[in-house]
Amino acid sequence: MTRQRGLPGDASKPAFVFALIFFVLAAGILIAGWFSYRKSAQHFRAEVERELSAIAELKVGELVLWRQERLADGGIMFKNATLSALVRRVVEKPADADAQRKLQNWFGKYEAHYQYDEVRLLDTQGVTRLSAPAGLPAVTAEVVEHAAEASRSGQVTIQDFYRSTHDQQIRLAVLIPILDEADGNRPLGVLVLCIDPAKYLYPFIQRWPTPSATAETLLVRREGNEAVFLNELRFQTNTALNLRSPLDRVTMPAVQAALGREGIMEGVDYRGVPVMAALRTVPDSPWALVARIDAEEVYAPLHTQLWQVIVMVGVLLFSAGAGVGLVWRQQRVRFYRKEAESAEELKASEELFRTVSLSVTDIVYEWDLKETLIWYGNIDGIMGYPPQGFPRTLGGWATTLHPEDKERVWKAVEGQLKGATPYALEYRIRNKNGEWRWWSARGTALRDGRGEPYKWIGAISDITEHKQEEQTLLKSRKAALNIMTDAVEARDRAEQMSKALRLKNLVFDASIAANSIADMNGNITEANEAFLRVWGYPSKDEVIGKPLLHFVNDYNDAVAIVTALNSTGQWEGDYLAKRKDGSTFVAYGLATTIKDEKGTVIGYQSAVMDVTGQRDAEKELKKHRDHLEQLIAERTEDLKKSEERFRTVADFTYDWEYWADAQRRLLYISPSCERITGYTQEEFYKYPTLIDTIVHPDDLGVFQAHVDDYHIGTKRTDSTDWSFRIIDSRGNMHWIGHVCRPITGEDGTYKGRRVSNRDITEGKKAEMAIQGFNESLRRNNAELQALNSELEGFAYSVSHDLRAPLRTIDGFSHALLEDYEDKLGVQGKDYLRRVRASTQRMAQLIDDILKLSRITRSEMNIEKVNLTQIAWSIIDELQKSQPERLINIKIAEGLEDTADPRLMRVALENLLGNAWKFTGKQSEAVIEFGSTKEGEKKVYFIRDNGAGFDMAYADKLFAPFQRLHTTEEYAGTGIGLATVQRIARRHGGKAWAEGQVDKGATFYFSLQ
């Protein structure tokens, strides 16, 4: 079967179309990429050019400004009359030291404060006449030349970069011609201000406003056919005035600049590196400025951009290729699928062909999955049938199948048909002679495009001979295996036995017990390491062969042991053993006889341990136990004695003591219970609830609650102290003070409560009496308070009601005096005046009573009070009311106390007011306020040298309304000192006075 396997004709045409599409796309992308790069490169270049131009412009601007400033500096000195006068004096009179000093001074300022490092005065011959710093050597010839020019032109000029001959420094200079104005502007000399460009100019030129690795600005000027670099360069040293370039190197920006070109150029700089530069000439100067930057730095970002474009183009190309490829592939897949479907049929026939061509020994068959079986090969011959005799149907074939194999075969067929398992198995078929033959079979179901089986192809081969051989082999192998197993088992058993024996020996040797074996005659035949150690023998040789007796201290012990062994077969116990050196030790041993298989005794073996230490310890232990028992006995005796003592003490306690255990049983009660309750000890022991019955019914609840709290443990404070009442056997009530404590065992368990009751009836009575007393005191107090408020009400009505009639009396007296003046006559008017005076005095008295009562009633507000200060303020007020009086006032400093400040002010007002008043007739009045000590107490005093008083009336002074002088003599109502006394008393102190008629008085008061 032949079929064209290549691409079908209609499939190659699209491939060409796809390639064409791809090439068009690629061309488009490349062109777009190129243009995009070009555009951004142009844009970028323009940007850089703008930046370079801007920087160049900026620098040029500043350079111009700088030059103008220098010329301006010169302008200050130019045509300066003072300066030119000084210069004339210096030039024309070299001996004029004063002029020199002044000029020198002036120079010094320029040198110190401006950026000029040398200042010189050249005379018309170019000789340096004066300089700062002083004594500079002769100036460079170039400068002399220019100075002469400046002198001629009469203009301030700048001497461009030159190299000073005296120190090889590069400088610029401002040349200022000094003219003698008085003498027709005759030149006197030239002032030279030398500038060191390294100070400002070079750093300024070199500065670049943005961070850059290669950018710099440089200054050049043209000298003949050369461009001269004027400043130090970034990448080359010692260039200023040294580096020169011929003007024919036109690619060099510096040359172009020196030629006067302006604008942007690309060229090669002094290092031979391609650069981009902005060129500018500096107006009014020989300078040209180059702002340059390496092309590499400029284009570095552009390279990055180029790469980006390339990558982008690459990505786009790839995507275009992939897209086109994808479409193309899909078309091809569709084509191949069609191909594959037609190839399926081919495969089926090919399969059949291949199966048939299998080895000839096999028989191939074909099954239509229904009844028909087609056999290829000599199936009839092999099975002993005549030609076409072997069944050609499935049903017929099935009858030849061994019944035991049927199920297996059908299952396998089914598994293959469902596609789950391969069909490969062995089964038995009966031949014509009725003989069972073993067949090996393989088969496969052929499937259509949808996977459905439509035919079965299989092969079978006779394996009967092979099967029989296998059976024989299996049998002989089994026999061999049996023999081998027996041998291995025997070997294992032997190994185990020898191992047990070895183990036995090991146990014997390694035991910590002293093991030994003796023969029938009692001679040692074997002993272990422990034996040698315990008995003190260095080697076994000294032990083997020796009789047992040799190792026992007491002959009788040995006899007893052997006798026991011979009669019972074993012995166990302590005996005294003898070591090699003759010392003995207590041995605890276990010995048995050794018998052979027939039961005949053939020897003895024993295991022994040295128990001397153990036995000693046991003895010691017993000794301790005995001692302890003795101690306990002694303690018991002591306890008995102490209990007796305790009972004696307890029985004689005055208080009623008792002791109840945790179960509330009365363990002990002191005999004094009888004294207090009238009931005996016995009665309390006999009736456990007796206590409850004698407690006063009103207190019983509290009492029982207390006892419950205690025993239950809800409230078991260490000591409670409270009281309750009982009724004694005679019916009298007693107050009992009750104290109890919990009793706890060493482990903290509760063991009951111990109670001490005391008869406190007497104390209680006294306490109640005090309570009654307090009660009556409270009542009195309340009464007093009521009285006090009544008094307050009284005072209030006094102030209001008593004043009203007074006002009427006064008012109408006044009306009478005014309205009926002509009818009253002199005497009548006098009477009415007296009426009015009395009413006013009474009003004053009423006010004073009120004041006094207020002082007594008002609340105290105790705080720190500065009495000195209060006294002074009172004196100030008094002085204001009577400014004409001259009084010698002495007030002690720092008088401070804790008191009510308002009351203290009132008291001092009264006392100082009195002193003021009663010294009124004294020509040299003295008032003194101070403090003194009376015993421990601080006492304040107010002393005056006024009217004084008779000591006989000293007590009356402090009574209200008590006066020692008439109102005519001294005004007043007599309430002031009473007020002072009350204030002193309210502070817990008192007031008193000393005095003598016409000799003054001293008033004292104390606080607290």
Added chain:
Amino acid sequence: MLNDKIILLVEDNPDDVELTLRAFKKSNLMNEVIVKRDGAEALDFFFGKDGVADKGNNGLPAVILLDLKLPKIDGLEVLKKLRADERTKLIPTVILTSSKEQNDVVNGYKSGCNSYIRKPVDFNRFAEAVRQMGLYWLVLNEATPKSRGL
């Protein structure tokens, strides 16, 4: 006009009334003085059937002189009532009393009195106090904004 202003005097003591009127006269205060003998009468004057409280500013007194100790309703109570009412709360009220008790002074100011004058026993001083009071409340003190609006 100064003399159009009414003075209300609340005072139970006829002697004091007489003396107060005399003091006014001595001080050349010719205003109409209406006298009420107790607190109830005084309140009735404002808030009674024909009370002046509703008549606007024409009937309202320019100043009230109020005694504290009054029959029926005492002075502080009267003052509180006047201050509680929107119509009367701005009328200047001067407490005129014999009491100088701290409590009375404090309560008087707390209840909203404008001045507190203690009646002196000396008639001359009393007349002087009344004159000062009249001068201040009737002459110098500007009327409340409410009355000026009319």
